[in-house]
Amino acid sequence: MPQSERHGYREIAAKIREGILRGEYKTGEALPPEPQLADRYGASRSLVNRAMQVLAGEGLVRARQGRGTMVTWLPPMLHSPARYDRSARENQGAKGAFDNEVRSLGLEPQHEITVERSEPPADVAEALGLPVGEVNCLVRRRRLLASGIPVRLNESWFPLDIAEGTVLEADGPVIVGGVKTALAELGYPQVSATERLIPSRLPTDAEANGLEISPERTVVQISHIGKTAEGRAVEVTVTVAPAHYLMAEYTFPLT
Template identity: 75%
Template sequence: MQQSQRYGFREIAAKIRQEIQDRQYPTGSVLPPEPELAERYGASRSLVNRAMQMLAAEGIVRPRQGRGTIVTWLPPMLHSPARYDRTTRENNGARGAFDAEVRALGLEPQHEITTEHAEPPVEVAETLGLPASEPNCLVRRRRLLASGIPVRLNASWFPLDIAGGTILEEEAPVIVGGVKTALAELGYPQVTAREHITPSRLPTDAEALALEISPERTVMEIMHVGRTAEGKAVEVTITVAPAHYLVAEYEFPLA
């Protein structure tokens, strides 16, 4: 392979970053090995390795033992009220807003789901109007991936007397439109929602492991509460995502 001029590690990182963003290396693909990149850029392996470390710190790539360096770059997904529109959530059979968003990027959405009856955290219990010391909730936990890249952790809490024994308790159903559509079909359509966003915090060890990020990468936490026309809270979903994967945008009227 013909060598080009010699580059520093920042220039190498910039060129690989641009190639990734131009989709020459798609999300989920494996980058060429470091010796090949070193030859391509006329640089030492140590410089290429420093470039890889820089890109990994940005969340653009991630080394995986036995597989090489995986491309984990995603354009930030817009988090706005429009994502909860039923037409959007059910577009082309999507299983909720996340499915629709990931498919719009040309990637494959994947869900890893577990469910259990559990005692809710105090804040969740208070929001749902339930005692915190009883296993009176169904919690539906999901690790959400885009073409094999973990991008979100969701924990959705529902009163057990609403969700117990329903499709929400199944661990691998296809729920077109996601949990909001399922609740509507159970007789609890949501008409309002409130979100509390913590824009930047460090992940717990368990979150970092599940999201496959370093403990130094910041995450965004969103607490979403959905209510019926009567004002009854029927869903509390807590989402944790690497901060670089989300951009929040809201539009509201001004008096």
């Protein structure tokens, strides 16, 4: 039995993992084909294939139809109140916090956005202080990618009396500073926000498809409600992200 067979696929996975983490295999790019990897690591192709399955289970790689196996490793992005600072959201023309975070990793932020006027779910209507069962909201649905890797699904809801006919209806990432800057310029600056995290759950089929992850990968859900100084809720955003791409940190006073 060849030495590679004695060591097994886990050693092959470890070698490829090391190559990914040190940048030999770059995020967003395709790995060499399996026959090349088999030659490089002195292993059979079947062992390399099993190693790929291990790495895919860790969220480090992902098979793409017609494109081979892509490196999808990203360091966890820190989710903290500081990301909402205007200076961060607008840094070098960023179109919101996500743009700034992705660029800081040396990757290219990408947005896939659809906008419509819609009846909000009951919990969103309640949070915004709107009647249930009416088309009284604008919703911006966004799939956010880092160099082609889907890392966020966002749904942002706004009262229609605020958002109708404004830049918030633009079907694209045209808002420098993101929706919070847009709301501020419309006369509704947010001064406080409440967030609720569901730290680990399985994705729905639609979420797994949108994030291009297996149904067994866990996701984090963050529900965010932003309010003005008068206490009016003007934004409800629900974010879903693969759990391995997100790390939350909060600082708060103790009494």
